[in-house]
Every structure is written in structure tokens, then in C-alpha cells.
Amino acid sequence: MEECACLCVLTSSRGCPCSQECQGPAETAVADEKHIEADKAAGCCAGSGGIASPMPFPPPPHCSLQDLPVELLVEIFALLPSTDLPSLALACTKFYHILHTDSIWRRRYREEFGLCENLQNLETIGMSYREVYWKLFHPYRHILGLWQLDTEGYRTLLNVVVDGLCITGWTYRPCLNTHVDGPMQFKPAFRIRLTERKSATVECMEGRISRPHSRHVQIQKDRFSIQCIKTDHQKDSPTRLREAWGLVLVQEDRQQYDCLTYRRLYLPPSHPDDLIRPGLFQCKCNAYDLSIAMLSFHGNYARVTKVTGDSKPSLEIHLMRRIQLPDGEIFRNFNELSRVVQEIDEQVIREQQQQQQQEDRTVESEGHGWQSPAQTSVRVSGAAASEEQPVPFVLPVGVLSRDQNYPRTCRVCFYGVDTHTYTVALHGFAYTRHFPGVFILFDENHFGFISLPVKQFILFGRVQNTFQNVEAPSPQAFLEMLSNIQSGPP
Template sequence: MEECACLCGVGSSRCRPCRQECQRPALTAAADGKPALAPAEKHVEADTAAGCCAGSGGIANPMPPPAPPRCSLQDLPVELLVEIFASLPGTDLASLAQACTKFHHILHTDSIWRRRCREEFGVGENLQNLEIGMSYREVYAKLFHPYRHILGLWQLDNFYRTLLNVVVDGLCITGWRYRPSLDSHVDDPMHFKPSFRIRLTERKSATVECMEGLDSRPHHGHMQILKDRFTTRCKMTDHQADSLTWLWGGQRWVLVKEDSLTYRRLYLPPSHPDDLIRPGLFQGNCDTFGLTIAILSFHGKYARVTRVTGTAKALEIHLMRRIQLRNGEIFRNFNELRVVQEIDEQVIRERQQQQEKGTEESQGHGWQSPAQPSVGEFGAAAAEEQPVPFVLPVGVRSRLHNYPRTCRMCFYGVDTVTDTFFEFTFTSRLPGVFILFDENHFGFIWLKAQYFFLYRRVQNTFQNVEAPSPQAFLEMLKNIQQQWWSSWWT
């Protein structure tokens, strides 16, 4: 009887007698004087039995449920497809155009590519097409997409390095070259002049135009793009970059012209909540040729100021060797800086011992990856530290006088200067005091040179400067010094 009840629940025709047999207890109960089941209750009881049978492995219903209506992307209205395609990355639209003829025709809608140019490259909505009648689709496919890899911040790879900021200017790509003046101050914004421009011509092809020279008239140039670097060339001779080159035969310095310029990509340092201050670009007055730009980054127990313009120098700050301020103010005269000399002698002894033991820090810096936390106690303390009065110690020279008058913390640091004479390389260590004034200013006092210079955070904003990984940023720092010396000898 139980087996029969299970088969009844699936609606088999051979189970009709059994269904009557299943209802017999209910009829008997009615004959005994109890209320019989109503027709609606009998229907619910049958549905319950059917569910029981189906759950216990009964025979499936020979009539399957109707299939849902088939919906294809191609059946959507064209207006909706245009909105969907416009929200996709431009790099995916080329493959989508090959899916079918309908998609291919829809992707010729210029509003799709106008939105991609706006969201991916910052092209304003109020800009009109070029006078040559170029569509946004052609601008994206022939200009922005092929040259997207050169957008960002770059360093000129020659004797006296400078910066290049490549951005999208309207419906063109422009390279702006950093041009500091001798009378610029650290508080002044960075000044850039156009170096080259890439635009579409009447032939609907991208053309590189050099904009260097006395009159800055655009003229034809050439560009070669490689991984993380590119080279520009120009046949004009009245404005090509100057560099100092040592002539072996004449044994004198001469001024020569370069026929090409090579740029290497720069990344801004990643930040961590425990950093002493927010890392980034700073502008300083420590170069005899004018202002210099440096990158402040944090690496665990150390911080590093890497100069990316001007001469090659590297400032290393030991965050674990803080110099306590005395009597509520910093050093009043140069003689009180002898504590820095004592710390420097201790550092030299410790590194000599480490070299004897063969530890990793004997390699020089002992940096950590920027991904690892910095010394958090200093980051928190810098925000809570009460400023104290600051005046340059007597005997310390400086070219500026409008430096901050209060400071928060001081650390021992070493400025490393590398010089080369013929085939011999000499490295000079200049210990001193790293002075943190506030979130946007820091300075350094050379102990032996008795000189003070100041850095201020760069207020300019840059795009496409994020490092793909902390390791990529660290590798860039290590290559900057090597690039400078290789460009010197070539």
C-alpha cells in the first residue's frame, strides 16, 4: 500500500484504483460520525502526497514544466545597447565589435567613444571635434589607445636630469617639461613648458610634433616607445638638449648637443597610515643650478629622499635615531650639533661589525619594502608632537631666510654624494640633522658643510603615477642612481 501511495502522487493513470483505496480511511471516518474531508481539503491532501512521492524517488511527470522564454542580448533595443557598450572599457569594445554585424554597426556610434574618452582620459564634454571632422572613435583608436602607455611622470635620462609630465590636453597628448628658474622659491609651484605634442592630422594619423626651440613653433619629431621608457628625436639643432661630456683627448669639459632624449617612468611612493608624514614629491633649494625635485619615501626603520632632478644624491634618514630637542628649542649654535657626530661614529662602528658578521644590512641601506609597516610610533607621535621654536644655529649658512619658525621632530640622517673621476668612483658621507617642520616641510643640516636646505611638498597634481606594486617602486629607486652614471659615461 505504501508503494502504491508513492506512485499515486505523480499522476499515473494506473494508480486510480489505488487513489480510491487511499481515500477509504477518510470515508470510513465519515461513516463513524466524524466530519468528512471537504473537496478543497482532499485536493491539498493529494498535493501533499504528490510532494512526498516526488521526494522519495517517484516516477517523474511526463509533462515537463514549460521552458522560460529565451532572451538574447541582440534582442535589446539599440538605445539600451548603446548605453551598455558605453559603460564598458574601450579595450573590450574591439572584441565586442566582432561578435555580430549588429554590434559592429552600433559601435560606430560616436557617443560611445566620447564617453570612453571622457572617463578613461579626462576629455571634457564641452570640447568639439577637431576642425578636420575627426570622430571620437578615431581619436580613441588612433591617438589615446596607442599612446596611453606614455601618460604619466617621466625622468629625463641624461647628465642633468629633469621631469616630463605627459597628459591629455583636449584632443591631443602633450609632454610638459619641468623648467625651473634660478630665482624660483620652494613655495612656488612647479613650472612646465611644452616639449612635444601628439595629435591627429588631416590624414587621420597620429603625428609627433616637437615644440622645443626659441620660438616654440611645432615641427616634425619622432618617438620610439619601449617598456617603461621612450625616446624622442628631432632634426632641429637650435634647441636640442645640452649635456656636459668629458673629452678624453682634450681633457676638458665641453658643451655638446644631443640628437635624442630618453625618458624613464617615475612612480610616486605608496603611503601607509603609520608613515611619519605623507610621502610624495618635494621641492628643495639644495642644488646650485636651481630648485631640485625629490621623492620622500618610507621603508620601515628608514626614510629616503631620492633626488630625481639635478645632480644625483640620496638622503637616508634613520627613524630609530631620533635627536631629542633640548630646553624646548632646537640647537642654538653649531657646537651643539656634536651629538650628530657621536651618532654617526656609532653608526659606522655598527656597520663595520655587521660587515664582519656578513649580515644583510652590511649591503648599505637595510631598507624594507614600502608594503611593510613603517615605524608607527613616530607616525603617531609626529601628529601629536607640539611644535617648538626653530632658528638656524649660529654658524649654519643658508640661501633662504623664510623657513618655518617651528619644528616638531629631528632625526639623524646621512646625505650620500657620489663623484667619479676617470674610472674611479668616490662616495662622500655627509651626516646631519633631518628636521621635520610640519606635514609639508622638512629640512636638513649638513654637519661638515654647515649648510641648511629646505624642502616643501609639491602642490601640483599628477595622474598615472601609481606604482603597479611596492616592488616596482623599490626597483625604480635602485635604478635611478645607476641610470645617472650610465648616462654620464655615454
């Protein structure tokens, strides 16, 4: 009997006498019907040229996400974006309780805000990672990044960062007699923190009051406004500079303010063919403080846009208009340098006039921005510029410089235009003047510009500070931001 049972397991033949003997008449009939149907199906497959297949496997057992172990669900939820977690918490009670696990929110801290495992102060305020995330970091995540304050023509920078269990806004402060290679100086302007009431509070850290006082923040797309409940301090830069140095760099305004509006700044995107890496550079435009400018590349043009200070000059560099430097001797003869630049300037003006006439004839409505007309020269890429042999650089006789610690060798030079916008206070209108000059590339972190009509040299040094949350979401967003800088206050 045992040998027959083994054979019954290993074979599918219905002629096993053991199975017939062990089964009753009814069971034997049912079994015979199943074998007949299987034979018919096999014969049908064989008749149609197919291959007889064995009996189908039973369907796998039903498995739900809720059946997974809690440890595995914690790892899965920690990988999801924070915006998806509230909906997930509403799915079921199990998910709701799992999403109270602090390890999920610690991971969200690291990935979204770059925080390390250094939040030891949670026990002192009696809150969990989840509560701090949803009451502080998530509501104010859009305020992180680099911002520009433009009030009545004087511009400053604001860098908003995560600082432990706080969000702090640091304002750039110009420093007296600072070299362009020095670090930017920042001072805390406000902070957002959780109080004992377990709610986020915005505190102003400026003004004549020594203790922090409350502020109100209104966040919009690409800009935010911050308002003091107590109007206890004057306009920002002029008064402070006068108190520090006994000097007035711009016209002082005694009107008190209670609301400041900032607009977001994006750092320019980079491309492998760029002359050097774009970004922020410091320059000394006057004898008292440093200004911050932004270098960006736009096809055959580069633009240097001033983002801080009391004026709005900008440089437009024609990367197709290279100035040859035979052993750097051209810098020793100011008249020869002026002649070369003047010839290029006249040619550029003629081509721009011809292009404008062509646009008027064709009645094209699209803007050309910084697209260059047809050129015969070749643009110098960053790789080619790095291979150029340095040539001696000397400041031409008669050209003034506010920074004498400039490099003594350079690589390439291009024709450029210095654009200044002046406002006539008496009549209230503005006019623009263009000064042709020479853009001088020293190295990856330094460049300069000689404005020939005013005989002035300005040295630019790369800002060494690092910033987070400053990437533009798209090239169009960066161009729109750059256009808003040129247009004036928000």
C-alpha cells in the same frame, strides 16, 4: 456548458464529464494515459517519503544578448574596457554598428583620460570620438605620466598629459630665485595631435626653429625615446641656462643631439603610519635654481632622492634614531648638536659592521635593503608627530642656508646621512662620501636637513602641482624605479 468549462480550467480531475464528452475516443485515451503516468510518479514519490510535485513548468524561452534593445546594449558596451571592444565588434554586424556610437567613446574618454565634455573641435577636423580615440589616445596611452630625462648627469622632468585633442609633453624648467613653496614651472616640449590626414603626428616645440617640426617616438616598457628629424638645437639645460642668466651651472656640451630617452617616474606609495605624506619636494641646492627631490618611506627608514639637477645626492633618514629637542635649545649650540649626532653616527656604524659580519657568517644571499637592525627606540608615526608640541627652531651659528624663509618652529628630529657621489673628470671614476646630519620635520609640507660636516642647511617644500598616471603598479615596481634613479642614465 459554460459552468463545466470553468470547472475544467480550475481542476485537474480527469473525471470531468464535460471533458469526456467534448473529447473524442482517441483524445480521451491519450489523456487517460497521461493521467496514469502522473499518478504513477506521484505514487512513487509518496512511497519513497517524498511529496508529490506538480507538473514541471515549461523551459523559459531562449534569450540572446543580441535580442536586447540597442539603447541597453550601448549602456552595457560603454561600461566595458576599451581593450575588449575590438573583439566585441567582430562578434556580429549588429555589435559592429553599435560600437560606432559616439556616446560609448565619450565615456571611455572620461573614465580613462579624465576628459570632460569639452571636445568641441571634432567637427572642425571631421572626425568622430571613436576615430580620435583609436588614432590618438589609445596608441599613446602608455606615454602619459611623469618621466625623467637623464642625459650626461643633468636630469629634468617631463609631464605628459592629455590636453583637449592633443597629448602634450611639458618639461620642467628651473627658475631663478624661486622659493620652495612656488609652483613648478613647465614649458611645452612636444605635442601629439591629429592632422588633416587623420593621422597622429608628433611635433617638437623646442629648438631654434620657431615653428614646430616633426619628431619620431618609440614607446617601450617604462621608457620611451623621442627623436628629432631636424637636429636644430643643442643640449637641453646647460645652453638654455647660460642664455637666460649668463651663467653655466654645469659643463656645457656643444654636441648636438637627435634622440632623447626618458624613463618613467612613479610617485611613492603612502601608508597611514608614514611620518608625513610622501611625494615630490623642491629644494634649493645651489644659488641659481631649484631641484626636485622625492621623499619615500621604507619601514624604519625614509629616503630623499634627488630626481633633477646635475648631481645625485640622497638623504637616508633613520626613523628609529630620534633626537630629543628640549625646548629647541639644542639648535643654539652647534657643538652640542654635533656631539649628539656624532655619538649616534658611531653607534650606527658599529651596528652596521656587526650586521655585515653576521651576514658574512650566515652566507645569506638575499638583500636586506633598508631593513633596520635591532633597535631599542620606538619609531615615531605620522599621528604621533602631528601631536608633538612645536618647539622653536633657529639656524645654528655658522650653518649656511640658501633659503632664509624657513619655518621658525619644528616638531621632531631624526639622525640622517647625506650621501654625495662625486665623479673625478680626470680619471673617470666615482667615489661616495657620507655626511651625518639632522633631519628636521617642520610640518606636513616642509622638512629640512642640516649636514653637520659642511655646515649647510637645506629646506624642502612640497610640490603643489598635481600629476596623473603616476601610481606604481606594485611596491616592487616603485623600488625598481628608485634603484634605477640611483644607477645613472638609462
